[in-house]
């Protein structure tokens with residue numbers, strides 16, 4: 001679903017991402033760990049088509065992102081650290097607006113279903129976004145991904161700043177989406193969550209993907225040790 005082949009991004013002489021090889025299949029959740037500046041956001045921005053690679057190839061749903069930028073965008077939903085939505089519109093109105101931008105027209109009942117599937121309490125559906133917590137905004141972001149029928153979900157530090165309960169809920173929702181076949185790539189600093197939610201974990205150092213492990217093959221303590229030895 002998501003493939004990088006020798007993917008490289010340079011800024012002048014500085015190599016932000018060095019020959020990344022990565023495959024994320026349907027239903028997999030890949031967590032990228034690494035210190036500040038390791039290349040996690042660069043990887044996500046390349047898949048989003050926000051920046052162009054210096055070298056290498058990247059594919060979404062078997063299509064080259066470089067040659068088919070508009071087409072591949074249709075398959076992707078993106079949740080940044082802070083989801084950008086309209087504060088003066090309700091959750092329902094935001095969802096309606098953003099799904100219509102993606103070409104979908106849904107009934108009120110369908111929109112309500114998507115918000116509920118994303119874990120947003122019914123009473124919040126008609127409240128303005130301005131009064132939402134960060135966790136609630138993230139849920140609207142997830143609802144947009146569901147409404148867009150995104151095959152791929154890209155997340156950049158989605159749980160940073162969430163309280164443990166909200167972060168746990170968010171992890172459960174990601175697991176449900178992956179069980180439905182969504183391929184998920186998530187950059188995070190949260191080692192504990194990464195191990196809990198991901199199927200695979202990659203550790204980056206200075207633009208290189210140094211280690212990839214299956215999450216269920218390692219304990220939280222072992223992962224922390226590995227992380228500290230690697231970065």
Ligand SMILES: Nc1ncnc2c1ncn2[C@@H]1O[C@H](COP(=O)(O)OP(=O)(O)OP(=O)(O)O)[C@@H](O)[C@H]1O
Pocket residue numbers: 011014015016034035036037038039040041042043187
């Ligand atoms: N527009 C840019 N111009 C020049 N250098 C950049 C640019 N964007 C990123 N870089 C550099 O590329 C490298 C990788 O940055 P990136 O943002 O991908 O790291 P990161 O792992 O996401 O870090 P963080 O955890 O802080 O978000 C860093 O050295 C960064 O300074």
